[in-house]
Amino acid sequence: xxxxxxxxxxxxxxxxxxxxxxxxxxxxxxxxxxxxxxxxxxxxxxxxxxxxxxxxxxxxxxxxxxxxxxxxxxxxxxxxxxxxxxxxxxxxxxxxxxxxxxxxxxxxxxxxxxxxxxxxxxxxxxxxxxxxxxxxxxxxxxxxxxxxxxxxxxxxxxxxxxxxxxxxxxxxxxxxxxxxxxxxxxxxxxxxxxxxxxxxxxxxxxxxxxxxxxxxxxxxxxxxxxxxxxxxxxxxxxxxxxxxxxxxxxxxxxxxxxxxxxxxxxxxxxxxxxxxxxxxxxxxxxxxxxxxxxxxxxxxxxxxxxxxxxxxxxxxxxxxxxxxxxxxxxxxxxxxxxxxxxxxxxxxxxxxxxxxxxxxxxxxxxxxxxxxxxxxxxxxxxxxxxxxxxxxxxxxxxxxxxxxxxxxxxxxxxxxxxxxxxxxxxxxxxxxxxxxxxxxxxxxxxxxxxxx
Amino acid sequence: xxxxxxxxxxxxxxxxxxxxxxxxxxxxxxxxxxxxxxxxxxxxxxxxxxxxxxxxxxxxxxxxxxxxxxxxxxxxxxxxxxxxxxxxxxxxxxxxxxxxxxxxxxxxxxxxxxxxxxxxxxxxxxxxxxxxxxxxxxxxxxxxxxxxxxxxxxxxxxxxxxxxxxxxxxxxxxxxxxxxxxxxxxxxxxxxxxxxxxxxxxxxxxxxxxxxxxxxxxxxxxxxxxxxxxxxxxxxxxxxxxxxxxxxxxxxxxxxxxxxxxxxxxxxxxxxxxxxxxxxxxxxxxxxxxxxxxxxxxxxxxxxxxxxxxxxxxxxxxxxxxxxxxxxxxxxxxxxxxxxxxxxxxxxxxxxxxxxxxxxxxxxxxxxxxxxxxxxxxxxxxxxxxxxxxxxxxxxxxxxxxxxxxxxxxxxxxxxxxxxxxxxxxxxxxxxxxxxxxxxxxxxxxxxxxxxxxxxxxxxxxxxxxxxxxxxxxxxxxxxxxx
Numbered sequence: 043x044x045x046x047x048x049x050x051x052x053x054x055x056x057x058x059x060x061x062x063x064x065x066x067x068x069x070x071x072x073x074x075x076x077x078x079x080x081x082x083x084x085x086x087x088x089x090x091x092x093x094x095x096x097x098x099x100x101x102x103x104x105x106x107x108x109x110x111x112x113x114x115x116x117x118x119x120x121x122x123x124x125x126x127x128x129x130x131x132x133x134x135x136x137x138x139x140x141x142x143x144x145x146x147x148x149x150x151x152x153x154x155x156x157x158x159x160x161x162x163x164x165x166x167x168x169x170x171x172x173x174x175x176x177x178x179x180x181x182x183x184x185x186x187x188x189x190x191x192x193x194x195x196x197x198x199x200x201x202x203x204x205x206x207x208x209x210x211x212x213x214x215x216x217x218x219x220x221x222x223x224x225x226x227x228x229x230x231x232x233x234x235x236x237x238x239x240x241x242x243x244x245x246x247x248x249x250x251x252x253x254x255x256x257x258x259x260x261x262x263x264x265x266x267x268x269x270x271x272x273x274x275x276x277x278x279x280x281x282x283x284x285x286x287x288x289x290x291x292x293x294x295x296x297x298x299x300x301x302x303x304x305x306x307x308x309x310x311x312x313x314x315x316x317x318x319x320x321x322x323x324x325x326x327x328x329x330x331x332x333x334x335x336x337x338x339x340x341x342x343x344x345x346x347x348x349x350x351x352x353x354x355x356x357x358x359x360x361x362x363x364x365x366x367x368x369x370x371x372x373x374x375x376x377x378x379x380x381x382x383x384x385x386x387x388x389x390x391x392x393x394x395x396x397x398x399x400x401x402x403x404x405x406x407x408x409x410x411x412x413x414x415x416x417x418x419x420x421x422x423x424x425x426x427x428x429x430x431x432x433x434x435x436x437x438x439x440x441x442x443x444x445x446x447x448x449x450x451x452x453x454x455x456x457x458x459x460x461x462x463x464x465x466x467x468x469x470x471x472x473x474x475x476x477x478x479x480x481x482x483x484x485x486x487x488x489x490x491x492x493x494x
Numbered sequence: 495x496x497x498x499x500x501x502x503x504x505x506x507x508x509x510x511x512x513x514x515x516x517x518x519x520x521x522x523x524x525x526x527x528x529x530x531x532x533x534x535x536x537x538x539x540x541x542x543x544x545x546x547x548x549x550x551x552x553x554x555x556x557x558x559x560x561x562x563x564x565x566x567x568x569x570x571x572x573x574x575x576x577x578x579x580x581x582x583x584x585x586x587x588x589x590x591x592x593x594x595x596x597x598x599x600x601x602x603x604x605x606x607x608x609x610x611x612x613x614x615x616x617x618x619x620x621x622x623x624x625x626x627x628x629x630x631x632x633x634x635x636x637x638x639x640x641x642x643x644x645x646x647x648x649x650x651x652x653x654x655x656x657x658x659x660x661x662x663x664x665x666x667x668x669x670x671x672x673x674x675x676x677x678x679x680x681x682x683x684x685x686x687x688x689x690x691x692x693x694x695x696x697x698x699x700x701x702x703x704x705x706x707x708x709x710x711x712x713x714x715x716x717x718x719x720x721x722x723x724x725x726x727x728x729x730x731x732x733x734x735x736x737x738x739x740x741x742x743x744x745x746x747x748x749x750x751x752x753x754x755x756x757x758x759x760x761x762x763x764x765x766x767x768x769x770x771x772x773x774x775x776x777x778x779x780x781x782x783x784x785x786x787x788x789x790x791x792x793x794x795x796x797x798x799x800x801x802x803x804x805x806x807x808x809x810x811x812x813x814x815x816x817x818x819x820x821x822x823x824x825x826x827x828x829x830x831x832x833x834x835x836x837x838x839x840x841x842x843x844x845x846x847x848x849x850x851x852x853x854x855x856x857x858x859x860x861x862x863x864x865x866x867x868x869x870x871x872x873x874x875x876x877x878x879x880x881x882x883x884x885x886x887x888x889x890x891x892x893x894x895x896x897x898x899x900x901x902x903x904x905x906x907x908x909x910x911x912x913x914x915x916x917x918x919x920x921x922x923x924x925x926x927x928x929x930x931x932x933x934x935x936x937x938x939x940x941x942x943x944x945x946x947x948x949x950x951x952x953x954x955x956x957x958x959x960x961x962x963x964x965x966x967x968x969x970x971x972x973x974x975x976x977x
Contacts, residue, residue, distance in 0.1 A: 362529050
């Protein structure tokens with residue numbers, strides 16, 4: 043063993059502080075640019091949108107200094123940047139809305155709510171960092187997590203409070219307040235999967251017979267994967283959303299693969315899911331419709347069909363309109379796309395920031411995910427590894443499913459773009475993930491020496 | 495475990511690569527086709543912000559954008575209905591037509607040749623200013639053509655034979671494009687509906703894209719050219735000259751327009767037959783040549799081709815699969831032969847240019863706001879349609895037709911004019927379609943012209959080409975020559 047070099051980065055918290063300042067400045071610039079481009083004057087309300095996320099980010103920064111000083115220094119600035127960029131676009135869509143719509147009602151405004159949700163989400167994240175002193179303590183709660191995850195998943199199916207939005211039953215609502223419990227369920231289930239797989243990895247990885255080069259575990263070890271498969275099919279059938287169903291099942295597959303090192307699980311799991319999804323798409327018209335829209339959105343009949351490809355095509359028009367460099371924030375027409383502030387926020391961004399902007403956003407997500415991977419690799423204990431890669435993969439896959447839906451890589455589904463899209467549940471869930479990643483990164487074993 | 499984590503990372507990387515590829519495909523590769531999709535309203539909304547370029551004739555705008563105080567920022571203003579066949583219209587609610595449509599990407603500054611303009615707009619924050627298009631149209635000639643048609647429905651096309659530059663392009667009735675450029679959606683819609691339902695169909699561009707017309711005797715120029723090119727005929731070749739002729743395989747008898755022989759003799763020369771525009775000799779020549787030879791000649795003149803001037807010109811048609819009686823009819827421009835006035839003008843221009851067809855065009859130059867020339871088409875050859883000898887021979891026949899034949903009203907004092915009239919039948923009791931095409935001066939052609947008048951010029955079956963179409967052509971040619 044030979045000492046190669048010592049990595050000296052300086053105090054990570056100082057770099058984080060500098061990056062947060064940069065992001066806060068960018069955010070102010072975005073808001074000012076939007077006002078100047080749309081209403082042609084600077085309005086003081088800018089501060090109301092700018093201050094809460096920025097202040098809370100510095101509060102989180104302070105807490106990290108005190109309670110997790112070794113935590114990763116890139117995650118918080120990236121989180122703040124994506125979150126505030128999302129608010130900017132949502133504000134940009136709000137600002138051009140008339141005081142009264144053509145039907146005489148006040149228009150739906152999202153930016154103020156988004157700022158409030160962001161503040162709540164970041165406060166919760168700060169609390170998580172303070173309360174969860176070590177992520178290893180989460181191992182004690184894996185079965186609680188399982189029960190919580192399942193309950194959260196089932197919540198939208200309850201009568202009265204369960205709500206169906208554009209065909210998918212993913213919401214609960216009481217009065218004007220609504221929530222997407224599935225977002226929180228993904229955290230609970232990731233914790234459960236990680237904990238469960240750590241305790242069972244020996245038996246799951248046990249060598250069985252070999253068939254066609256792949257080792258096949260004994261039949262009883264297939265129990266968990268079949269259970270999760272049935273559960274995700276239940277989500278698909280009962281909640282009518284392919285994306286959500288795919289998300290849970292894929293997290294499980296990835297974690298069981300990482301835990302056991304057996305590609306067999308991935309192959310069999312993927313086959314099972316594809317079979318299930320194909321059958322579902324034949325039996326349930328809404329899945330089939332989504333697939334038609336995906337394959338040939340510009341087809342006249344598909345375009346005009348109710349629940350057809352109109353929205354998808356409008357999104358494509360917006361993206362094409364943006365082209366390479368975009369129209370500039372406030373210069374495009376993202377309001378022509380239905381749900382431009384939530385499901386289709388990526389087409390709003392692509393229109394105004396161009397392909398260049400989208401590439402930058404994709405790169406930031408990749409960077410965020412890469413930090414999770416790095417944390418996972420650096421940890422020595424299995425639970426930390428699984429948890430970090432699990433969270434990283436959740437963000438990656440959810441982003442891929444949503445953005446891939448808008449960009450026609452996949453059929454469109456009802457997930458939200460992490461951190462960017464309007465919606466409280468998604469913000470809270472993703473800020474909790476950020477808090478947990480920060481917490482996990484704080485306890486990365488530090489050798490101080492990199493060996494080769 | 496790290497090995498598996500690495501593989502999962504590769505999977506994540508692949509997912510993102512697919513997103514990068516998909517975004518590039520949509521935003522760059524298929525961006526143009528998505529932007530031009532007619533269901534996409536963004537280009538229309540975008541145009542609010544752009545100071546759209548002008549369409550100019552002799553440096554005077556015939557279509558231009560002026561500032562307005564409402565949210566549209568600019569109003570499109572059109573100078574006169576006599577240019578409506580050129581400009582078409584640009585409406586926030588009804589779309590675009592004519593040059594406003596064809597040149598749209600230049601006028602709104604989004605053409606790929608304006609890339610630096612767009613880049614500059616991005617960095618400076620100023621909106622793009624569209625490029626302006628200067629046309630080859632001569633306003634005096636255009637006005638002469640417009641006035642000469644009077645209240646008759648029809649079209650005039652005048653071309654400079656040597657270059658293919660279009661000097662006048664008129665379709666009548668025209669329309670006031672300002673009616674469609676209004677900023678009220680309902681008003682625009684009402685005006686549009688009124689124009690659409692007008693029985694005179696003013697929105698149809700009769701010069702290039704209306705219903706095609708039966709050419710009648712002006713098509714004899716194509717048959718005479720084919721005959722001379724075949725080597726089997728000279729202008730003095732003698733053809734049988736009966737007073738009536740029964741088409742082979744039918745009982746249909748055809749007549750010359752004067753209901754008699756073509757001249758008094760037993761036989762008539764090809765030159766005489768063209769000069770007097772006799773149907774019977776041409777039917778025989780047509781049948782003897784065969785439809786394939788005539789069709790090949792017609793195609794060399796431009797038939798069957800979608801010309802871009804840059805608006806698309808409806809291809810003129812010489813029918814296929816005819817029997818010999820139909821071929822006989824086609825030889826004097828009846829049966830299913832159908833042409834545009836622009837095609838007829840191009841035939842005269844080609845004969846005038848020694849048999850070399852030039853690509854007709856309306857564009858003199860396209861220039862950006864800071865005077866960068868984006869496009870300035872030079873004279874382009876379309877192809878050789880007939881030999882110089884044949885051209886010279888057909889020209890002589892056309893000169894004779896005007897000087898001492900049935901196309902006499904095309905004559906201009908002191909100038910040698912080559913011309914050919916036509917009076918096409920459209921069925922029993924239907925009014926005739928009246929034609930004149932020709933060029934002047936015959937020895938040094940400055941202008942070739944085609945005039946079509948629908949509906950017998952309002953005279954039913956009493957109007958004929960020499961009476962109504964030839965004087966219009968004369969005035970147009972005079973307008974060119976008196977400059």
